[in-house]
Amino acid sequence: MDPFSQLILLISVVSFCTFQWLFHSVSPWASSRISPGFLKLTHKQKIEWNSRTVSTLHALLVGLFCLYILFFDEAVNQDPVWGDPTLVKINVSITTGYLISDLLLIFYYWRAIGDKFFVIHHLAALYAYYYVLGQGMLPYFANFRLLAEFSTPCVNQR
Numbered sequence: 728m729d730p731f732s733q734l735i736l737l738i739s740v741v742s743f744c745t746f747q748w749l750f751h752s753v754s755p756w757a758s759s760r761i762s763p764g765f766l767k768l769t770h771k772q773k774i775e776w777n778s779r780t781v782s783t784l785h786a787l788l789v790g791l792f793c794l795y796i797l798f799f800d801e802a803v804n805q806d807p808v809w810g811d812p813t814l815v816k817i818n819v820s821i822t823t824g825y826l827i828s829d830l831l832l833i834f835y836y837w838r839a840i841g842d843k844f845f846v847i848h849h850l851a852a853l854y855a856y857y858y859v860l861g862q863g864m865l866p867y868f869a870n871f872r873l874l875a876e877f878s879t880p881c882v883n884q885r
Contacts, residue, residue: 735820735860742824746781750832754780774839778832779883785825786879792818793874807867812859815866818873819856826853 754777758765768776796803796818802811826849833841833849859869 735816738817738820739824739827742821743828744824746785746825746828747831749781749784750777750828771839774836778829778836778840781825782829783880783883785822786876789818789822789825789873790877792821793870793876796870797874803866803870808865809863810866812863812866812869815870816860816863819859819869822873822876823853823856823860826856 755765755773758776758780765773765776792814796814800810800814802813803815804810830846830849833845855872856869858864859866
């Protein structure tokens, strides 16, 4: 495995662990201090709340990184199909860690947040991102797709 692939794998693993930590520790702690009503939620509602909080944090992080790539990464913008995908791969590896983390939470808390369409969505995204990470294909389009994550905070507020 070349060093860059090891870096991508490391970023995905760190991302996975970070999003698990955010779900299990940071979100409940911060939410209980920011919103007193959080403590009155049922267990199922707290799971959904924490899931949406982590989802929103992921969307903002990845979305801002996407904007940076869109405006400042000349290699990807000059050649959308085969341009140097280094920054896009890093961003996609963060998302890969998040998607695997979220899939694990969906399966573990199926009664609270389980949804077959979320599972299909996550698996389809992971399948597409495999080609970005493994083959370096279509980095511009992967980045453009990730820009759609900016809608997530709005969806989570519904």
